[in-house]
Each structure stands twice: as structure tokens, then as C-alpha cells.
Amino acid sequence: MSMSLLITGLALFMAVHLIPKAPRLRLALVGRLGAKPYRGAFSAVALLALAVVVWGFSRSPVEQVYAPPAWGHPVSMILTPIALVLFAAANMPTRIRALVRHPMLLGLLLWAFAHLLANGEIRSLVLFGGFAAFAAVEIASAAARGKGPPKEPPPRIAMDIAAVVVGAIAAGLLAGFHGVLFGAPVL
Structure with a gap:
């Protein structure tokens, strides 16, 4: 049952993130709900899916x-x-974002691969292998x-510094609270 929850949460998370790749479906949903409610529903379903993933994994x-x-x-x-720096850079006008084709996806791939290097149990293989794939x-x-x-004028270096700082802070917080949040201390 627990592994089923993990797989269901992953499938739901991935399915909701495929909606933007189906323009007709996305436009129909935006037309029916409105742009802001669509974004809200998208975010709510993605967060629910992540909660199911964490619950199933645990x-x-x-x-x-x-x-x-x-x-x-x-x-x-x-x-x-x-x-984590790539995650931050994906949401800011950075040179990193201009150089790396898909910083959010590359960040997800690196994060998942990193976890596969450190964990060898079936639940990690399903979770991190699924995200990596x-x-x-x-x-x-x-x-x-x-x-x-996106083709944009080159941003100021300050935004890259901000992305590195945000990524470093996130890494520090995750390292410090990983055991509390996910049941497995990093250090």
C-alpha cells in the first residue's frame, strides 16, 4: 500500500506537469477556470501530489x-x-538561466542522481529514479x-549571485533539517 501511494503521487505529480505540454487541454482548463484559478489548481494538485509522494516514501x-x-x-x-542553485536560477533572470537550457529540469536530474548515488533501497530507486527519468x-x-x-538581454551578475545565495541557503536549511523533514539525516 505504501509503495502504491509513492507511485500514485509520482504519477500525479508528473501528469500535472505534462498539462502545459498539451496546449489544447491547458487552454481548455484556463478557459473553463480562468488563468489565476488554473495556476492555483495546478499548484494545489502539484503540492498534493508531493505530499502523497512524501507520505508514501516515508x-x-x-x-x-x-x-x-x-x-x-x-x-x-x-x-x-x-x-538547488539551478532551481533558484530557473526562476530568476540570471546568466545561468541564459546558459543552461533547462535549469529547473537539469537541477531535478542532478538532485535525483545525487540521491541515487547515496541511497540504494527500492523506495529511493522508485522516487529518485522516477524523477531522474x-x-x-x-x-x-x-x-x-x-x-x-528565453531570449533576454544578459542580466546583471547580481542575479546570479542571488541565485547562488538562495541555493546555498536552501542547501544549508535542507542539510540541517533533512532528518526532521524526511527521516534521514544528511550528515
């Missing part, structure tokens, strides 16, 4: 599938802050459509 069996490499945890400690497919799909970062 109750899923901790059965080892593979032994993570000895270097996996230290490498994950490097990749995760980079992923989703991000990789989305990056490839966007590249095939020729979709890249």
Missing part, C-alpha cells in the same frame, strides 16, 4: 536493491547544492522541440 519498505558506492554520499553532497525525458523532449531558455 511508509514504504526500506529494502536494499544495491549498495551505494563509498564515494556516493560525498558526491551527492556536492551535486545537491548545485541542483522524468527530467531526462523532458530535457530531451524540449531539445527536440528546439525549446531553450
Whole structure:
């Protein structure tokens, strides 16, 4: 039952994020709900899906599938802050966003890969493997459509510094509270 919740939450999270890729469906929903209510519903469903993912993950069996490499945890400690900087940069007018085609998806891929390096149980394989596969497919799909970062004038370096600071603060907070939030201390 717990693994079913994890998989259901992942499927719902991914499905809601595929709606923007289906323009007719998205336009129909925006037409029916309105732009702001659509965004609100989108966010609410995505948050609900994440809550189901966390709940399902926390109750899923901790059965080892593979032994993570000895270097996996230290490498994950490097990749995760980079992923968080990419998450921040994706939502700010940064040079990072102008250089990296899809910073949010690349950040998700790095974050998931980092967790796969440090964890070898089935629930981690399902969760982080699912997110890694989703991000990789989305990056490839966007590249095939020729979709890249928006063409904007080069932003000021201050926004890149802000993205790094936000990512570093997020990394510090997550490292400090990971055990409380997710039941597995980072350090």
C-alpha cells in the first residue's frame, strides 16, 4: 500500500506537469477556470501530489536493491547544492538561466542522481529514479522541440549571485533539517 501511494503521487505529480505540454487541454482548463484559478489548481494538485509522494516514501519498505558506492554520499553532497542553485536560477533572470537550457529540469536530474548515488533501497530507486527519468525525458523532449531558455538581454551578475545565495541557503536549511523533514539525516 505504501509503495502504491509513492507511485500514485509520482504519477500525479508528473501528469500535472505534462498539462502545459498539451496546449489544447491547458487552454481548455484556463478557459473553463480562468488563468489565476488554473495556476492555483495546478499548484494545489502539484503540492498534493508531493505530499502523497512524501507520505508514501516515508511508509514504504526500506529494502536494499544495491549498495551505494563509498564515494556516493560525498558526491551527492556536492551535486545537491548545485541542483538547488539551478532551481533558484530557473526562476530568476540570471546568466545561468541564459546558459543552461533547462535549469529547473537539469537541477531535478542532478538532485535525483545525487540521491541515487547515496541511497540504494527500492523506495529511493522508485522516487529518485522516477524523477531522474522524468527530467531526462523532458530535457530531451524540449531539445527536440528546439525549446531553450528565453531570449533576454544578459542580466546583471547580481542575479546570479542571488541565485547562488538562495541555493546555498536552501542547501544549508535542507542539510540541517533533512532528518526532521524526511527521516534521514544528511550528515
